Amino acid sequence: MTDPILLALLALAVGLLILGCLGGLMPRAVTGGLAALLCGAGAALCVLTLVAQLPAVVLQLPVGPPSLPLALALDAVAALFLLVMLLCGAALTTATAMSDSASAQPDAIALVLGGLTMTVLAGGAVVLALGLATAAAGLWRLDPSTRPLPMIGAAMLLLAALCLMAPAGLAPDFLPMLAAAPSAWRQGVAAAATLAAGVALLAPYRLRSPSVPLLAGVVVPAILYLLTRLLIDLPLLTDSTWWGAPMLLLGTVAAVVYGWRAAGASELGNAIDAIIRQQAAIAGMGLGLCIINAAADLPIAAALALAGTALLSLTAAAAGTLAGLCVEAIVRSAGIGRLARLGGIRETMPATAILLALALLVLSSLPPGGAFAGLWLLAQAILGGPRSGGLLAQAPLALAAAGLAASATLATVASLRMIGIVLLGRPRSARAAGAQDISRGQKALFAALAAVAILQSLLPGGVVRILVQPLLVSLTGTGLGGRAGWMTLSASPHAPGYATLPVLALLLLAAGGVLLATRRYRLEARLSAVWTDGQPPEPTLPFGDPLAQSAGTGFRPALPHMPLRMPILPRLPFHVTQLATAQTGLWTMLVCLGGLLLLGSLFGTDGP
Amino acid sequence: MLAALVALIALLVHLSLVLLAAPLLAGVVAWIDARLAGRAGPPLLDPLRELIRLTRKAPALPENASAILAIAPALSFAATLSAAALVPSFTLGMALSPLADGLVLASLLTIGRVAACLGALDIGAAASGRAAEHSNAIAILAEPALLLLVFSVALMGGSFNLDHIVVQQREGLLQPAAASAVALTCLVSLAFAELAASAPDLAGDLSGIDLAVARFTAWLRRIVWINLVGALFLPIGMAGPEGDGIEWAIGLLAWLLKLAAATICLSLAQIVLGRPSRQSLPNLLGVAALLALLATLIALSGAGAA
Numbered sequence A: 001m002t003d004p005i006l007l008a009l010l011a012l013a014v015g016l017l018i019l020g021c022l023g024g025l026m027p028r029a030v031t032g033g034l035a036a037l038l039c040g041a042g043a044a045l046c047v048l049t050l051v052a053q054l055p056a057v058v059l060q061l062p063v064g065p066p067s068l069p070l071a072l073a074l075d076a077v078a079a080l081f082l083l084v085m086l087l088c089g090a091a092l093t094t095a096t097a098m099s100d101s102a103s104a105q106p107d108a109i110a111l112v113l114g115g116l117t118m119t120v121l122a123g124g125a126v127v128l129a130l131g132l133a134t135a136a137a138g139l140w141r142l143d144p145s146t147r148p149l150p151m152i153g154a155a156m157l158l159l160a161a162l163c164l165m166a167p168a169g170l171a172p173d174f175l176p177m178l179a180a181a182p183s184a185w186r187q188g189v190a191a192a193a194t195l196a197a198g199v200a201l202l203a204p205y206r207l208r209s210p211s212v213p214l215l216a217g218v219v220v221p222a223i224l225y226l227l228t229r230l231l232i233d234l235p236l237l238t239d240s241t242w243w244g245a246p247m248l249l250l251g252t253v254a255a256v257v258y259g260w261r262a263a264g265a266s267e268l269g270n271a272i273d274a275i276i277r278q279q280a281a282i283a284g285m286g287l288g289l290c291i292i293n294a295a296a297d298l299p300i301a302a303a304l305a306l307a308g309t310a311l312l313s314l315t316a317a318a319a320g321t322l323a324g325l326c327v328e329a330i331v332r333s334a335g336i337g338r339l340a341r342l343g344g345i346r347e348t349m350p351a352t353a354i355l356l357a358l359a360l361l362v363l364s365s366l367p368p369g370g371a372f373a374g375l376w377l378l379a380q381a382i383l384g385g386p387r388s389g390g391l392l393a394q395a396p397l398a399l400a401a402a403g404l405a406a407s408a409t410l411a412t413v414a415s416l417r418m419i420g421i422v423l424l425g426r427p428r429s430a431r432a433a434g435a436q437d438i439s440r441g442q443k444a445l446f447a448a449l450a451a452v453a454i455l456q457s458l459l460p461g462g463v464v465r466i467l468v469q470p471l472l473v474s475l476t477g478t479g480l481g482g483r484a485g486w487m488t489l490s491a492s493p494h495a496p497g498y499a500t501l502p503v504l505a506l507l508l509l510a511a512g513g514v515l516l517a518t519r520r521y522r523l524e525a526r527l528s529a530v531w532t533d534g535q536p537p538e539p540t541l542p543f544g545d546p547l548a549q550s551a552g553t554g555f556r557p558a559l560p561h562m563p564l565r566m567p568i569l570p571r572l573p574f575h576v577t578q579l580a581t582a583q584t585g586l587w588t589m590l591v592c593l594g595g596l597l598l599l600g601s602l603f604g605t606d607g608p
Numbered sequence B: 001m002l003a004a005l006v007a008l009i010a011l012l013v014h015l016s017l018v019l020l021a022a023p024l025l026a027g028v029v030a031w032i033d034a035r036l037a038g039r040a041g042p043p044l045l046d047p048l049r050e051l052i053r054l055t056r057k058a059p060a061l062p063e064n065a066s067a068i069l070a071i072a073p074a075l076s077f078a079a080t081l082s083a084a085a086l087v088p089s090f091t092l093g094m095a096l097s098p099l100a101d102g103l104v105l106a107s108l109l110t111i112g113r114v115a116a117c118l119g120a121l122d123i124g125a126a127a128s129g130r131a132a133e134h135s136n137a138i139a140i141l142a143e144p145a146l147l148l149l150v151f152s153v154a155l156m157g158g159s160f161n162l163d164h165i166v167v168q169q170r171e172g173l174l175q176p177a178a179a180s181a182v183a184l185t186c187l188v189s190l191a192f193a194e195l196a197a198s199a200p201d202l203a204g205d206l207s208g209i210d211l212a213v214a215r216f217t218a219w220l221r222r223i224v225w226i227n228l229v230g231a232l233f234l235p236i237g238m239a240g241p242e243g244d245g246i247e248w249a250i251g252l253l254a255w256l257l258k259l260a261a262a263t264i265c266l267s268l269a270q271i272v273l274g275r276p277s278r279q280s281l282p283n284l285l286g287v288a289a290l291l292a293l294l295a296t297l298i299a300l301s302g303a304g305a306a
Helices: A002-025 A028-051 A076-098 A106-121 A125-142 A149-165 A174-179 A184-202 A209-233 A244-262 A268-295 A299-334 A350-363 A370-383 A390-423 A440-458 A460-476 A500-521 A574-579 A582-603 B002-036 B046-055 B067-086 B102-121 B126-157 B162-170 B177-196 B208-233 B245-273 B281-305
Strands: A057-061 A070-074 A526-528 B060-062
Touching (some): A002 A028, A002 A070, A028 A106, A070 A125, A125 A149, A149 A209, A299 A460, A370 A390, A370 B126, A390 B102, A500 B067, B002 B067, B102 B126, B126 B281
């Protein structure tokens, strides 16, 4: 039954690509509506694949050079990530169709969605690279200031990685790779190329605010899919697998760095952007943990890590898209995105404020949010990880635990800061005071996204059982079984674990009791003006003295000074410093990989 | 069925004791502080009188306050009370012990702080906004240290469940001892930083009964920290999961002694070391975080060696 589903998904992807190319000729609402319909239908097909646990299928298209046919594949891994992308894509294109902004481009979003759908459906290197290149074109069309080089470079690196993993004389398709494991050195170089591609795709910090929901709902899940496929599924994980630790450390560093940036960003769009990248980095940590545990032959611990990654991906996609859309609405309505000029949005845009607060609370690593469930699973994966190799071998795990703790706190602080500074308080400018709430249709759409985010937060075990279990079985050979109840997650079937609804019930019961008691004894309050430290209000500042309200600049502690002065480095000649760019780095990597491929072909499949 | 009933009774007794002890302990702390400073000291029941006095006052509500300001103290109290319900005091096996996950406990304490900060930021006043900023800047150092400490203890105990860890500790299985000692030092440092440091008041915009709830929350938080230190590293006398009345009585006595010892030690530490200032607090918390990392590293590598 999967063959028709794969064909239907292919048709949907082609439809999205056609909309991306010709959508500009139609009214925006029509293009957006058609794209949303296609995405919704695709998401339904993915749910069917996952719930019915249909077997994996491969489709060879009679297109392309004689020895290089285009291959497509659909399995549990692709279905899960495609479900996330298409669901968020449907919400995003619907929002774009409803938007009255002149800059909304549903056709460009459809192009990105179509390209990335092809990437996820790819059964070989060629379709994967073509899909990524198409998505890069869509992103560039969406925002011409976006540099397409990182994505194109990443596509080339992934192409090189897949070529390295392909058996000699065969096309770089997934099926032959899974049938005959390549030699260790090829796997190692391919993993290095994949890690470099992942860094190239996730590292750029400053994206324009309109790209944030697209980043959260579509681009990040696609990147996580690629990392899962190339680092866990295709290689043969043995005790000599080394790329788990670098993946874990890269994820840890990125999670802390982006969390730090989110807690201090002065622009609302940049803060949300950083939070989404932080969630992606934490999910990347989960992939690293999964590789380490699987390589040490600890399938349950690997499954826990992978389940954590999947939950974090789902949460970051749904809540991140919602947060991104709300931020877009606030910035569009208020005309400003600086935290120091916003404030009091709860009064002017109450529905948007509530929905943004919900999204941020889900992302904030606090129970009962979905991000907390993901982090909890990752912590269990560290706890169940390998304990051999001494201090040096355990250092990455200890650093990962520290990074997990730090990034959880930073996510909480960043979310609290955005809620406290932007939504609460008094308006800091006339524009913030004059912002208008979103339309009724947008409210319904955003509320639906919020319902998805809340549902997966409250029932993490149910999500794992229904949607994630096939992926776990496919990649680790074992599911979580009795460890994932509908409301609970645990490290072993009969041990106590994390139960979402009882924790929420405990909180609500206690809070309700206190509220009832205080209401019973509360005397009637008398209204008073805001206390301004005894200073009379300044007549020339109708929104109060901007300095009299926190602008969110002190939410991070001051970093300690360097204990040792760094040595003064000799100044490099101008032409050398000019060469040290990310672009040069990517080209250098490509040349090195090309050289390795050449050496491989000269010295045979086992390498030099 | 009977076991569940006993577990429920244990929880209710535990909660009643904790709620009663919180203001009393605040009075004792104030009295000991005054005595150590050579003054007569306030009456021990002064905090209770303060609560009653605040309850009888009409609250002053800033004109631009939203429902957040009214809900925040209750939510903060609820989160802290939930945390208090999860940390065992005189017996193990209370009704909520399956929920007593270390990460959940740390997060509940965070929810209490976050709710208080939201209340402080609600009306956009300068002083409470600064207090919220300070609270978060400190939390960025303190909360990872607590989470990492929970992690190291879980590595030694084999589970994140507090009851499970306490049982391991009572049987002398919380190994390696070096990691255990480092973790204890870290927890004591965190507790000292939380309880002794002078911080700007997050409840600056509250008055009347809301202020009473906020004060009570702070006292309750102190009990949670003391119970956490006592349960994880000094579970002497604590009744087991299937303990009888005599074991409960012994557990109660031991808990009271632990509370008294912790209070005296805290006051003495404040006198000898002084209250950590705003400038020295990050250093103290940074050291605590490094200790937690060290404990984690020792626990990870020690488990392999064992």
